[in-house]
Amino acid sequence: MTEEIIIAGFGGQGVLSMGKILAYSGVMQNKEVSWMPSYGPEMRGGTSNVTVIISDERINSPVLSVFDSAIILNQQSLDKFENAVKKGGLLLYDPNGITRHPVRKDINIYQIAATDKAAEIGIPKLFNMIVLGGFLKYKPIVQDEFIRKGLEKSLPARHHGLIPENEKAIKTGTDIVKPYHTI
Amino acid sequence: MKELRLMKGNEAVAESAIRYGVDGYFGYPITPQSEILEHLMAENPYEKTGMVVLQAESEVASINMVYGGAACGKRVMTTSSSPGISLMQEGLSYIAGAELPCLVVNVVRGGPGLGTIQPSQADYFQTTKGGGHGDYRLITLAPASVQEMYDFVGLGFELAFKYRNPAMILSDGVIGQVMEKVVIDDYKPRWTDEYIKKTFPWATTGKNPNQSHVIVTSLQLDPVKQEQVNLRIQAKYRECEKNDARCELLNCDDAEYVFVAYGSSARICQKAIELGREKGIKIGLVRPITLWPFPTKVLRDMTSKVKGMLSVEMSAGQMVEDVLLATQHKVKVEHFGRFGGMIPTPQEVLEVLETKIIGG
Numbered sequence: 001m002t003e004e005i006i007i008a009g010f011g012g013q014g015v016l017s018m019g020k021i022l023a024y025s026g027v028m029q030n031k032e033v034s035w036m037p038s039y040g041p042e043m044r045g046g047t048s049n050v051t052v053i054i055s056d057e058r059i060n061s062p063v064l065s066v067f068d069s070a071i072i073l074n075q076q077s078l079d080k081f082e083n084a085v086k087k088g089g090l091l092l093y094d095p096n097g098i099t100r101h102p103v104r105k106d107i108n109i110y111q112i113a114a115t116d117k118a119a120e121i122g123i124p125k126l127f128n129m130i131v132l133g134g135f136l137k138y139k140p141i142v143q144d145e146f147i148r149k150g151l152e153k154s155l156p157a158r159h160h161g162l163i164p165e166n167e168k169a170i171k172t173g174t175d176i177v178k179p180y181h182t183i
Numbered sequence: 184m185k186e187l188r189l190m191k192g193n194e195a196v197a198e199s200a201i202r203y204g205v206d207g208y209f210g211y212p213i214t215p216q217s218e219i220l221e222h223l224m225a226e227n228p229y230e231k232t233g234m235v236v237l238q239a240e241s242e243v244a245s246i247n248m249v250y251g252g253a254a255c256g257k258r259v260m261t262t263s264s265s266p267g268i269s270l271m272q273e274g275l276s277y278i279a280g281a282e283l284p285c286l287v288v289n290v291v292r293g294g295p296g297l298g299t300i301q302p303s304q305a306d307y308f309q310t311t312k313g314g315g316h317g318d319y320r321l322i323t324l325a326p327a328s329v330q331e332m333y334d335f336v337g338l339g340f341e342l343a344f345k346y347r348n349p350a351m352i353l354s355d356g357v358i359g360q361v362m363e364k365v366v367i368d369d370y371k372p373r374w375t376d377e378y379i380k381k382t383f384p385w386a387t388t389g390k391n392p393n394q395s396h397v398i399v400t401s402l403q404l405d406p407v408k409q410e411q412v413n414l415r416i417q418a419k420y421r422e423c424e425k426n427d428a429r430c431e432l433l434n435c436d437d438a439e440y441v442f443v444a445y446g447s448s449a450r451i452c453q454k455a456i457e458l459g460r461e462k463g464i465k466i467g468l469v470r471p472i473t474l475w476p477f478p479t480k481v482l483r484d485m486t487s488k489v490k491g492m493l494s495v496e497m498s499a500g501q502m503v504e505d506v507l508l509a510t511q512h513k514v515k516v517e518h519f520g521r522f523g524g525m526i527p528t529p530q531e532v533l534e535v536l537e538t539k540i541i542g543g
Binding site for chain 2: 020023024027032033034035036037039059060061062063064065066153
């Protein structure tokens with residue numbers, strides 16, 4: 001099993017930390033992992049993205065141009081990465097602020113209204129965990145118990161009290177994600 | 184006890200330096216390697232091992248602090264990225280001339296000039312051919328993973344002390360920024376002053392009444408004597424070439440074509456090999472681990488086994504010159520590179536192999 005994922009959105013949406021939690025969960029489940037951030041000038045106030053690879057085998061390139069899955073959180077990233085999803089792959093996006101929706105017919109596309117939901121229940125900082133929950137519903141590449149361990153590893157000890165809330169947000173994500181176009 | 188962590192390449196360098204028992208780090212921040220100094224500062228190694236970490240006022244100051252520490256037989260290092268490394272060239276030439284060991288890490292970014300902060304491998308010439316003046320070489324290690332970023336700190340110091348010459352870890356923005364699993368060691372104690380005094384007669388450790396003065400210098404105005412210094416240094420380099428050229432071969436047993444690539448380019452080539460083999464093309468990888476000394480013999484032996492080689496670098500074509508020297512036109516060799524901070528994709532690397540080597 002190898003899953004090659006791009007997560008892309010605005011700086012501040014928790015793109016990098018979502019990737020880090022996913023990667024750490026993979027480590028806890030004894031997988032090979034790679035987490036490669038964009039660190040260019042574009043990340044300062046602009047777009048931010050990270051390539052996460054989780055695999056049962058030694059990972060070769062940490063830098064990729066096509067992906068099994070794309071988690072997309074703004075219009076610029078949708079424009080940039082829609083065509084980078086492999087045929088038969090997965091695209092998950094938050095429709096908030098999206099004016100041009102995805103048009104691909106050869107991939108599975110899912111929508112998650114995580115921005116709205118996070119605002120509605122008053123947990124804007126856990127927006128990214130809602131998205132992660134939505135992703136894991138359709139790509140259960142790491143199991144729940146290892147997500148918890150991944151959270152423990154990637155969050156500083158002083159924030160460990162927030163782990164149950166993070167888990168709840170992940171659960172919320174699995175509840176609200178819905179298909180947009182499936183093959 | 185070994186411990187498993189998820190770390191950036193830059194953090195791995197810093198953590199390794201502390202745990203290996205390095206005495207001093209002197210550096211100045213620059214993207215994409217600032218996490219090295221950040222991690223060292225956050226870990227407060229002086230409390231753990233007595234290691235000194237100092238943010239110098241410039242790269243020129245950093246390398247000269249390294250020069251001073253090295254003259255005392257201490258294990259000292261600095262790190263920077265391309266423009267900062269350019270500023271250190273005078274110091275590196277002096278340290279090589281004075282025959283002192285030290286470790287320098289270059290997390291390369293796109294140039295020339297201030298260039299970009301994105302990954303590049305365009306400092307190959309500067310590193311392996313002598314970026315400073317005079318006949319000297321840097322023992323150059325090219326890590327292709329976070330684990331190697333960690334391991335090569337120790338290996339770099341070992342080789343630097345073995346040959347009393349600066350060693351360089353030539354990394355790039357990909358390997359510096361990527362997070363991967365890494366196995367880290369227990370803390371090793373730093374060398375004691377007694378050990379240094381006993382082991383390194385060339386180190387300035389205070390005057391011993393039974394000893395003549397130890398003078399550390401790269402200045403020798405008498406050309407007859409300066410030639411002797413050069414001959415001694417060159418003899419060391421021939422030994423190093425004989426004993427310490429390293430490389431890794433992957434998928435080479437049945438390969439009809441090989442990529443030659445180091446660092447992150449080697450990782451990208453591995454993906455291209457996977458894609459190529461799915462199409463039935465038998466491709467292997469020769470990955471130089473030391474760029475100087477270059478694994479010349481391995482490549483020369485390879486010329487009778489394969490039909491062609493593609494040298495892949497994030498530069499306009501630098502290592503390819505060493506590949507050509509090694510293979511002496513006995514096999515077809517071409518270069519492919521992206522540069523200025525652009526990273527080649529596995530797909531385009533494979534396409535170039537198909538058009539320039541297989542079809543060309």
